[in-house]
Amino acid sequence: MNWTRKHLLGLEGIERDEIITILDTTSRFREILDRPVKKVPTLRGITIANLFFEPSTRTRMSFELAEKRLSADVLNFSASTSSLKKGETLRDTARNIEAMKVDMVVMRHPSPGAPHFLTNHIDGSIINAGDGSHEHPTQALLDLFTMREHAGDLKGKRVTIVGDILHSRVARSDIWGLKALGADVTLCGPSTFMPTEVEKLGVTVTHDIRDATGDADIVNILRIQRERQNGGFLPSLREYSALFGINAARLREMKPDVLIMHPGPINRGVEIAPDVADGDRSVILEQVTNGVAVRMAMLYLLSMVRASKRVEEADILAEVGA
């Protein structure tokens, strides 16, 4: 097994072998989800806090389900009851969580780097469940798992990400993960949605949707936030849809076995037409199922690192005769 990290903060800098370990572990947990009784005792006695400083239904539910299926004790802390509203700093929140002896923290936060900040104040393992426009590693891992299930080894596979790359944590994590596995990554979207110098990450950028999707093996479509129209990034959602939306006509010009993905929640009729979202090339709901398995795998791998640390400490204590 090739996993020794204490935290999962992002996929930048991650090694191919580490991703393979996660995906292989995910396969084992994915199988549990098809059993009549979907619960295993793996994390019994482990306490996990889900800190959500930003509204999220799907990611939060997915993590909570993963934790419960592993028999962990789960603590939920969401934005409406958040300490931020009481004028406490994130540091104070972290110290309180620490004082409650929580083993692992899953955090969603609107500020990039917030989980990194937390690592300086908490002894437990931290999983980044999305930090602003920075990273969303478990989403990328479930994307990679789903892609591998259908397309096999991703080395040399053409993967196109379409949409608001600038504000997307999913795009960033996907890029790091896909590059680590040797995929060819193309980004497509309006110029106002392209981050500066993103080509330096080893990706191809195009503003022509036909160019981007014509020979793609996989097309991952990102959600367009409606408020971007007011931010002056887009003339209108209608224009976005006309230039970059994926509809049945565009799908017909793609490879017949192309895989259509979307991290959700989808804006039907904006970035993706309803018949494409619900069509036979779409694996959007499969992604949701795989999300639970990936998160179970991640929680398991991080708990193993913690357990091995405890064993080491116990060995040292035994040696010194304590």
Next chain:
Amino acid sequence: MRKILLRGMRLIDPATSTDERIDLLIAGGVIAARGVGIVADQETRLVELPGAVVAPGLVDMHVHLREPGREDEETIESGTRAAVHGGITALAAMPNTEPTIDTPAWVEYVRSRGRLAGVHPIAAITVGREGRTLAPLGELAEAGAVAFSDDGRSVADPSVMRRALQYASMIGRTIIAHCEDQALVGSGIMNEGLASTRSGLSPIPTVAEETIVARDILLAQSTGARLHIAHVSTRGSVKLVRRAKADGVAVTCETCPHYFCLTDDDVRSYDTSMRVNPPLRSAGDLKAIREGLRDGTIDVVASDHAPHSLEEKQVEFDAAPPGMIGMETLLPLTITHMVDTGILSLGKAIALMTVKPARALGITAGTLATGAAADVVVFDPEGRVEVTGDWFRSLSKNSPFVGSTLSGRVLMTIHDGQVVFEEDLENTCGSSEDNGKRAAESNELVVGV
């Protein structure tokens, strides 16, 4: 007042084109004599520090003292204590306090409270720094304001800026421009580039600074007023100022050490001490800043000393207020990154922190000419400085340089003929027992004032 004889050390005074090994006698609060073989009488304290350089006390033209309003972060007392620890004997205090320094009474308050070092108030351009109504610039100047600035933000309305330049020109004062187009900054947090793409922090494009630099240069040109551009951080700004100077515009500008020793890549650690305005820029910008200092386009190195409490900085990166403290690291950072790297001679570096800011502000300071006020710094350019939180005399510790080792150690600072800071000489090589005793005496003096 006791006389002081600084004997046999290398004396660098760019204002008088001096760089030689001569003695300097301080008496009656002024530079009494310079030359070889000055004899000390019994009343005179003799200072001989091998390897040390004697230079004019540094002039830091961009400092936030936080008093009035945020005395938990810095006071005029603690700020001047930090200043003299960094070899600074004259500083210009920015008016973005709470309340804003926009009345003669507040100018007088700030001006009169600096004891360890000279505090020169900069008053606001507009009432409350709101960019609408001109502050009473004439009365403010009379009360002691050396320049005007709405630092922290630009005067957004170009017609207000134009009138401010016209008016300041009438009373012979400089307008110091903070150049940042707020609409282009938007919700930006760090410099736009590969580093912002990787970190996911909202980007601030360099043109947000450059459009205002260009605008204010054009306004200065058309009004004939004197303009000083604060904290230049981009390649484009350096180019604009270079061209303006070639065109004969009365413009000067400054940069800060962090723009020639840190880049936006350092922000990727999400260390909030790296958050500053303007933001740390790319490696290409850093190179252009160094070149601008070398060729004289940039006139001044100033600290933009901006204290913030630990509570305010120990938060998410985008929630942390921008700014870093810098008076105490001004000299060592400039020596380490600009002199030791061979880009600037020590003399040129000292000019950027003494005579040139004094000229930009129009104040009498930054020289060791005979008869000038005895504001002097004695430092060891090769002396090591281990930067720790405790090392700072500032009330705040928000420096990204904590943990680094720098060259350029201040040994003694003299203001108006009085020793206002002195290194613990017992821990310095080459010190005599006598010097040690005197160090103890002068420490009492510092505590007493």
